[in-house]
Amino acid sequence: MTLTTDQTAGAPAPALTRPLRYGGAGVLRQVSVLSGRSLRALREPALVLPGVLEPILMLTVFSQVFKSVSQTSAFPAGVSYIDYLLPAFLVTGSISAGLKSGVALTTEMNNGIIARFKAMPIHTGSVLVGRSIADTVLNCVNMLVMLAAAALVFGYGPDGGVLGSLGAVLVAVVLGWSLGWVFMALSAWVRKPEALQPIGGIVNMVLLFASNAFVPAEGLPGWLRAFAEVNPMSYAITAARDLALGEPSTATVLATLGTCVVIVTVTAPLAVRSFRRAT
Amino acid sequence: MDTPMIELTDVTKAFGSTKALDGVSLTVPHGTVLGLLGHNGAGKTTLVGILSTLALPTSGQARVAGVDVVRHPEEVRRRIGLTGQYAAVDETLSGHANLLLIARLLGATRAQAASRAEELLELFSLTDAAHRAVKNYSGGMRRRLDLAASLVGDPDVIFLDEPTTGLDPTARRALWDVVQRLVREGTTVLLTTQYLEEADVLADSITVLSAGRVVASGTAEELKNRIGHRSVSVTVRGADDRELAAAALRRAGLSPAHEDDGLVLTMPVRDSTAVAQVVRATDEAGVDLAGLAFCEPSLDDVYMALNHSDGR
Numbered sequence: 001m002t003l004t005t006d007q008t009a010g011a012p013a014p015a016l017t018r019p020l021r022y023g024g025a026g027v028l029r030q031v032s033v034l035s036g037r038s039l040r041a042l043r044e045p046a047l048v049l050p051g052v053l054e055p056i057l058m059l060t061v062f063s064q065v066f067k068s069v070s071q072t073s074a075f076p077a078g079v080s081y082i083d084y085l086l087p088a089f090l091v092t093g094s095i096s097a098g099l100k101s102g103v104a105l106t107t108e109m110n111n112g113i114i115a116r117f118k119a120m121p122i123h124t125g126s127v128l129v130g131r132s133i134a135d136t137v138l139n140c141v142n143m144l145v146m147l148a149a150a151a152l153v154f155g156y157g158p159d160g161g162v163l164g165s166l167g168a169v170l171v172a173v174v175l176g177w178s179l180g181w182v183f184m185a186l187s188a189w190v191r192k193p194e195a196l197q198p199i200g201g202i203v204n205m206v207l208l209f210a211s212n213a214f215v216p217a218e219g220l221p222g223w224l225r226a227f228a229e230v231n232p233m234s235y236a237i238t239a240a241r242d243l244a245l246g247e248p249s250t251a252t253v254l255a256t257l258g259t260c261v262v263i264v265t266v267t268a269p270l271a272v273r274s275f276r277r278a279t
Numbered sequence: 280m281d282t283p284m285i286e287l288t289d290v291t292k293a294f295g296s297t298k299a300l301d302g303v304s305l306t307v308p309h310g311t312v313l314g315l316l317g318h319n320g321a322g323k324t325t326l327v328g329i330l331s332t333l334a335l336p337t338s339g340q341a342r343v344a345g346v347d348v349v350r351h352p353e354e355v356r357r358r359i360g361l362t363g364q365y366a367a368v369d370e371t372l373s374g375h376a377n378l379l380l381i382a383r384l385l386g387a388t389r390a391q392a393a394s395r396a397e398e399l400l401e402l403f404s405l406t407d408a409a410h411r412a413v414k415n416y417s418g419g420m421r422r423r424l425d426l427a428a429s430l431v432g433d434p435d436v437i438f439l440d441e442p443t444t445g446l447d448p449t450a451r452r453a454l455w456d457v458v459q460r461l462v463r464e465g466t467t468v469l470l471t472t473q474y475l476e477e478a479d480v481l482a483d484s485i486t487v488l489s490a491g492r493v494v495a496s497g498t499a500e501e502l503k504n505r506i507g508h509r510s511v512s513v514t515v516r517g518a519d520d521r522e523l524a525a526a527a528l529r530r531a532g533l534s535p536a537h538e539d540d541g542l543v544l545t546m547p548v549r550d551s552t553a554v555a556q557v558v559r560a561t562d563e564a565g566v567d568l569a570g571l572a573f574c575e576p577s578l579d580d581v582y583m584a585l586n587h588s589d590g591r
Contacts, residue, residue: 112367
């Protein structure tokens with residue numbers, strides 16, 4: 001800039017000082033600031049309560065309506081229905097949690113705050129990783145609340161003990177984390193919350209009811225049983241359930257966790273890429 | 280340094296077979312305001328999207344502060360601020376927390392971020408509302424916070440995409456004041472608007488976009504001279520006077536016109552010296568005028584004329 005024509009140098013800046021540009025933040029700082037932002041939702045009861053209450057309500061309904069399932073022949077002997085049901089609920093709650101990540105992202109893409117982040121000198125992936133971390137933490141809290149409610153109100157107390165149930169929570173949370181990336185990739189692609197919701201609803205419905213979540217797969221009609229046996233959700237539910245019931249199968253748990261990691265490895269780069277492009 | 284702060288060369292943006300931008304070129308010198316006028320769908324927002332690295336041009340070149348937006352988007356992002364229908368703030372957070380968030384993301388320490396937030400809240404008269412959630416802000420307050428958020432990193436160039444759409448006149452004027460202040464301090468601004476008055480007040484030069492093309496550009500004054508019509512209108516006290524005055528004005532070489540029973544005679548003129556001519560003619564005819572007005576063309580006239588010639 002030439003010395004003579006610079007009108008900014010000589011002019012006094014009464015209110016708006018022009019400090020040096022900040023040096024920029026590292027990726028870790030970006031992620032922690034952004035996940036902190038998303039977690040602030042925790043301070044707003046209106047945003048958190050439905051997420052906690054809905055599964056508890058569902059639990060009440062299902063544990064009463066399907067109670068008689070435990071009398072059928074396919075049902076494992078000596079297991080109470082609530083002990084059988086709750087691990088499945090942890091897993092299915094994670095589908096909703098994953099969907100919530102995607103919906104939240106589309107909402108923010110439409111209200112403009114994402115555009116602001118994208119026009120800033122930060123890494124695009126930080127926005128998604130920040131959301132993923134925040135939602136995973138939130139999901140963890142929801143699961144533990146559900147666990148506590150089930151134990152206190154419905155007499156949940158499987159043979160696996162506290163550790164087994166925490167193991168089930170871990171499986172569910174890891175699954176929720178990976179589905180979060182699937183739905184974020186989808187949301188960057190469809191861009192509209194109202195388009196994502198029904199997709200999520202259908203996915204939820206199919207993965208959930210065509211599985212061993214509520215009744216043993218053996219008790220389903222043939223065609224449905226065939227699907228339920230290959231449904232990845234059945235594996236996650238089996239993994240969580242076996243952990244909770246105190247008969248963990250290392251192979252099923254590892255297969256479930258491994259699948260989740262593969263899902264994230266594939267969908268996370270896709271999510272970041274389509275997110276960068278979407279305007 | 281005379282590098283233009285914004286420079287577009289033959290930029291095209293196609294969505295399928297439709298061209299949102301069709302060969303747009305423009306430059307904005309350092310420390311000036313370019314007003315980008317156009318209807319919805321004229322391509323204004325697409326253009327801002329490309330300049331702020333949110334979208335890629337299909338062809339052509341775009342530079343901000345001398346940096347190519349396609350090749351070095353991360354460098355461009357260090358130099359710009361984006362405000363408007365595109366960029367918003369977090370509604371669940373307070374104004375203070377929003378500014379803190381942006382500052383921290385830009386690498387400010389906690390202390391730096393807090394002092395920058397307070398400084399900007401003060402500048403935008405938001406200090407009293409600093410700790411209230413943004414969702415309880417009025418429209419004007421929210422726009423001011425939007426603009427404040429774009430200024431945290433002290434950008435060289437800011438994009439204001441329809442910054443006052445939906446604001447009441449007082450809030451609009453308050454925002455204009457801040458923009459004018461920023462420009463005085465050396466910031467370069469690209470402003471898109473549908474409000475011609477806004478472009479007239481804020482912009483050093485104006486570019487009119489229509490269907491993705493630049494259909495006119497120049498200063499407000501130049502556009503008015505080129506396209507608009509200046510006129511003089513006189514108000515008389517009765518139908519008899521109107522006929523007398525009309526005859527006298529015609530004799531003076533003017534072409535007055537009026538509504539059927541109206542008492543206002545309006546005639547196109549070349550410039551304000553015609554006012555004297557009008558007064559002389561009516562005075563000689565013995566007509567006592569109830570009113571006299573010289574009308575500059577508004578940008579609305581310019582806008583209408585351009586879009587008419589464009590076949591709209």
